[in-house]
Amino acid sequence: MVKQKRKGLERTAKESKKQKITPAEETPRASEARPGKEAASPVVQEASPELSPEERRVLERKLKKERKKEEKKRLREAGIATAQTAKVQTPPAKPSAAVLALEYLQGWAEKQESWRFQKTRQTWLLLHMYDEDKVPEQHFSTLLDYLEGLRGSARELTVQKAETLMQELDGTDPKARSLGKMQRLRQVLQLLS
Template identity: 60%
Template structure:
């Protein structure tokens, strides 16, 4: 018999607790060796016989609002018990959140959208700011995006345009004072020249 990757060894006490839950309709597989294979996403317990009896007894006397409150309370207790059993079995209950795109991915997608689908494109200040801050860095804004960025910069207006020119001039003065042997500096310097030529 092959066991899945999510199999764990459990104590006999825990095994009994889990068997009770299974008898109530939970979803996991217990093997005779004391090994349990669980499917945490589908694993749930139903109300115990005592809880069901209590609900049935009180349903006759309770208002609809009181019934809902009682059902929520019992559901909360069941979930708490499930989590405790899962913890004891050593199974993590963490939710896996999908990875969100990074700031650079979003900014480059924004630029691509501006270029390829202008009718769907929408101005986003944060994306523009990111692009203006990192446009001289070849690793963050590769050459194929830099050519699109130059076209984008032609439409730059107001304070953003003035600030971009001021920063480019300051960078150029800084690079004029350096020895100019570093290839990364030469690439940055070339990008700065292109931006100054475009915006001046």
């Protein structure tokens, strides 16, 4: 019996909340028929004595959502893309590894104060130094100067790789050999040996 009375009281409380919200929701819809006017927040403020802060926030969210829908509908009718699709653009392309490595090498050559050792750039340079397309001739002389300062295992590995590449090229058909690559290999071996 007591539970039934409580349920009855809960229903009346919920119904009264709905009644409080319903008039406030209907009023902004009528005022929103006029495009470009922000009349929702004053209506919510007028209903504030009747609504709790949580109910007010919920009502504001609903109204904002409805305004966005109407705005999208108007834009669609006008044939204009929505703001979200207009904002989507391709991000600027990152510089390639070759560009970054060559800039690193130029920074070293100019002894810039901002130059710092970067293992990834050095590794890229050591892997691609025999390729004339990736490391142009104008940068190769700078790279040779850079290789003079090479120390430790990097120096040893570079010499070993150069020797194995030279042996591979000696064993191939003379027509298939790249003269530029052979010349670069010889220069590196002379410098580091």
